[in-house]
Amino acid sequence: MxxxxxxxxxxxxxxxxxxxxxxxxxxxxxxxxxxxxxxxxxxxxxxxxxxxxxxxxxxxxxxxxxxxxxxxxxxxxxxxxxxEQNDLSSQLTLHGLTCGELRQLLAQASTPELRMVKEYTLDSTHIHRAEALAEYARACFADDTPVLQASMDFTHKIFAEFAFDPAATSVSTPPEQVLKEKRGVCQDFAHLAIACIRSLGFPARYMSGYLETLPPPGQEKLVGADASHAWFAIFIPDLGWVEFDPTNDLMPNEQHIVTAWGRDYADVxxxxxxxxxxxxxxxxxxxxxxxxx
CATH class of the missing domain: 2.60.40.2250 (Immunoglobulin-like)
Structure with missing residues (x-):
């Protein structure tokens, strides 16, 4: 495409x-x-x-x-x-690395790649780890759950429990407030997901780019009506950084265009x-x- x-x-x-x-x-x-x-x-x-x-x-x-x-x-x-089309979503039931196994790999950090990604488990400008954030995601990331499936389940959890509301937050709204009020925009949902995942000890990063939006059937697409977008990625050995979009409850594919990534919005x-x-x-x-x- x-x-x-x-x-x-x-x-x-x-x-x-x-x-x-x-x-x-x-x-x-x-x-x-x-x-x-x-x-x-x-x-x-x-x-x-x-x-x-x-x-x-x-x-x-x-x-x-x-x-x-x-x-x-x-x-x-x-x-x-x-x-090009990304086929990682087809591996949800095929890739079996569990959350417990990933925790063990990160604790040992036996390769340069694993040591480098641990930077994404730390606090950053807009994201600070907290027990309340860990608790919100803990059930999804049980030790015996495959990491890919856990990430998709958590993406769906945010999508189902939060309302999209552009007036509810600002750039500086902390994830704990978003969790409390259950409202926000794509940046808030990405920050929340990253904060929860890091609070559990896993590496997660902020993805910034664009999302193609399609008009309703029979209507013309308005020029300038698309938007900047944000989502998150979690690191999984053998697969690398795997992306998830909690605003739309999916794994990004052809309609997501990446411009930059970092620890959070402040980096990009x-x-x-x-x-x-x-x-x-x-x-x-x-x-x-x-x-x-």
Whole structure:
């Protein structure tokens, strides 16, 4: 399957910004079943300096600096992807590594790969382990349950027990509050899942990208109506990082496009930086369009 993704980010400031430095996580990355065919990024006003790089997690980064007064900043990214079907969901009943066996492997950490993934069992900016979080997931991750099946069961548990509510949370809402109120958005559900899994001692990471949405039968797809999306992945030896989407109760496949991953949202913020001046107010507009080609 091939896709064209356009992500337009626009900031409107109450007063001119005289200088800004920014880093963006908006460029695509290649994965085992995803390949970027082409990409371009346009910034308005034109930066005096710009360069591409990679962060600690291997995510593509784009740095730029605008040094002329401006009340509007626009970052327009267009990418073309090719995604192959992921057949990991067919292994749910075939891969038998249990949660107890994974705990033992992590405790021994006898390979460099296992030692490296233990970083994803620790606290991070938005995610802190807690007994209440471990308790919420413990029944799913019993020692004799295969890890793949446990992860799918836990994904379904979040999907069934939580309501999608964009007004209920903010970027900084902690997972324990999400657990208490049972409401949130995809970022909250990903953070909650990761926090619970880490609280049980397993490695889990945050996945950021896009999700193709399809219009109701007989209706046209609206330009810009798609959205950035978040889900999680758990590390399973022999399989690597296996992804799950609790917002939609499934294992991501052709309709999920990955841009970045890290410990939590703070590692993959789409745009972050420093501005000088700009007044007391600013407005953010984001438009995302995912189109099959």
């Amino acid at each position: 091939r896709y064209r993704v356009r992500h337009l980010t626009e900031y409107l400031y109450g007063a001119p910004v005289t200088l800004c430095y920014n880093m963006a996580h908006l460029l695509p990355r290649d994965t085992r079943n995803q390949r970027c065919l082409s990409r371009r990024i346009l910034v308005n006003p034109t930066p005096v300096y710009q360069t591409e790089g990679q962060d600690y997690y291997g995510n593509p980064t784009f740095y730029f600096s605008v040094q002329e007064p401006h009340k509007r900043l626009a970052i327009d990214v267009e990418c073309y992807f090719e995604i 913020t789409p745009l972050q930086g420093v501005i000088f001046d700009g007044g007391d107010s600013q407005a953010l507009n984001v438009s995302v369009d995912v189109q099959r080609v």
